[in-house]
Amino acid sequence: MARKSARPAPAAGPTVKSFFRVVSTDDARRLIAATEPIGAETVAVADAAGRVLAADLLAREDMPHFDRANMDGYAVRARDTFGASASVPAYLELVGVVEMGRAPRLRLGRGQAARISTGGMLPAGADAVVMVEYTDEIEGNTLASHASGRTVEVQRGAAPWEHVLRIGEDIAKGSKVFPRGRRLRARDLGALAGIGTTKVRVHRCPRVGLLSTGDEIVAPAAKPKPGQVRNINAYSLVAMIREAGAEVIDYGVVRDRREALQAALANALRDNDAVLLSGGSSVGTKDIALEVMQEFARSEIVFHGISVAPGKPTILAKALGKPVLGLPGHPQSALVIFDLFGAPLLRVLGGEAAADVFRPQRTVRARLGRNLASKAGREDYVRVALEEAGGVLLAQPMPGSSGAIFNLVRADGLVRVPASAEGLDEATEVDVILL
């Protein structure tokens, strides 16, 4: 009697036959985007780089809060300079110097000017700055009314408010600086400091528990016996989870036994907002993992399989209402799936706007070095090496097995072959997702 054997290795527990829900990559993204974000906390702006705003951030003050010179030169009344040119200059009386960091006590009257540096506060009466390049300062009285003894020759007319940053022009008090769900960049912090925002309300950093499965896996410090391999995924995943803005506890390797997995998962769920199961979708673990997950309260299999290569047997479930992501055991698949779906999941959990989390962080445009075959209905991610040839950037698909980890490490990026395509032709322009 012939029997199709779907799993050549013997199963360690009963199989879950009732559920096999393979979703498209679009559906997987939609389901991940629907993940409920975790709670918020208040942190100092100085510590907020990379944190995600939990509420819209409004400007507490006008920026600038005084009319500010944007160039080095002379504060003037614009109308006093109208029509001035190199051949027919305007002559203004120099009545003083604006000191940096102080409100000037002087006040410009008609036909008067004051020296000012970039960032200086415009004196009362002034409504423009003439750049120093279009002026000369002249010693002596060339006008009857002089008091200072110096005259400014203006060789170009200034428009009202030219080279002045007006009150609230950079940002107006009460206006929205950033929306909720935005991840603050390093460069954003100064601007917030500038308007007096010293604390911000942000989402907590998700806490993630990492479990590795696979009876062939040993710790990196161990000397693997024949048939064993070191825990490759965990070292990369720990660092990649941190890059996704989360904190991580690495629980090490769990044996592919029902009881061991259940205890480890219960433990990890108790102390974390989400659990990653490296190798949790692999043959030998998958069925146990699916069954164990479903025994927790508030459990659900969100999907079980994505139409993607590499990494099809990816599992997203919920247990105790918390996301549990089962990654393939193959290192390449695990890392690619973490990039495409794992990091976005953690970022949504951390409150980031779903529209932002699936955008590749870094891409470069290149031409395919050769034809790429692909199965329609499945989104393929192909490892490529980038090379420059005659001023053209070529993306060369890399040969080799998806079981080889250095193959991925040495790749420059991934090229996506859409599910609707049956491949891509040589010389097609593609976006290379840089690794």
Next chain:
Amino acid sequence: MARKSARPAPAAGPTVKSFFRVVSTDDARRLIAATEPIGAETVAVADAAGRVLAADLLAREDMPHFDRANMDGYAVRARDTFGASASVPAYLELVGVVEMGRAPRLRLGRGQAARISTGGMLPAGADAVVMVEYTDEIEGNTLASHASGRTVEVQRGAAPWEHVLRIGEDIAKGSKVFPRGRRLRARDLGALAGIGTTKVRVHRCPRVGLLSTGDEIVAPAAKPKPGQVRNINAYSLVAMIREAGAEVIDYGVVRDRREALQAALANALRDNDAVLLSGGSSVGTKDIALEVMQEFARSEIVFHGISVAPGKPTILAKALGKPVLGLPGHPQSALVIFDLFGAPLLRVLGGEAAADVFRPQRTVRARLGRNLASKAGREDYVRVALEEAGGVLLAQPMPGSSGAIFNLVRADGLVRVPASAEGLDEATEVDVILL
């Protein structure tokens, strides 16, 4: 008597007239690339994400260190399957199951097969794996010589070593994994763990002292009086210095006085590998800063001005042999210059290969939304907002002053107008450097 006044605000000290060396952006990059890197230390691989290799990293072991199945299926002798097809299958005797994580004790003889899962170790005698999809397992004796009582029907011939990752195929012992000067990515750590590398020799993280100058600057927590502004640059620069892989001490604001700057610089140079002077190239500070820098032993003005906008008055000097970078005070200029030249300087100091440090981290291809004028001989970086219009990504140059910080914060990226161009035409394809 007419006099061209280059500095309308009064100088607080004597001016340095002897030195004014404006360099092209290419020269600035070349001079920065020549910076001597700091020393090395040994760290655990688990902590090495983002660290820079101080020596070539060689593979300590073969990966894999045994011939490994790359698919689920049956280990076979390829020659026993030659010519097999669905209509004319080969029949092999099933002699056992390869357990994960163990060296199989069985040995394949002629006409024999063993069940194997992905990652399993090939038994002696086997030289290929047939995917489970092209097999059926048959109960009973269909061949005379059967011992196990089961037969494997193989419906497709296997080439020698098909679906096997051979010893050293991923990486061979002794071969170079990564060159010196490479910054390790999170994803690289697992592969290193996989070949038993638990420690790596990396450059120390550069220690950077940040001094802010400008008499108008107050701390972010202070309430600025008219004419004063909060220290915008420091908050952003601290976080951006960390992103460049360095540690930072923020020394706060130094008054624009010779003695104050000298004491602060001496203090910062003692405890750090480099010093950043925010506002150090601004009017009112520049001349004092230049003079003070040159009073230290092993001092040199590397350049004083870059043909770039924004940020022309950038200073690179050495004092006590350590780099001192004077950034413009204008927040936008300071941040753009830090991106273009400051971060690369710190990365070279931290041992990263110079070829890598000037490549923008993230770019996207777009079409210019309107003409951009520019001065030939100067490299311009123009703030743009990205918008999608009819499937085309447009880079819209943003109006507004370079003194406005939110203007930069709200920009999506920068477009570079090369020094050789006198501008760029609307609809030109450009690389947008994402912020």
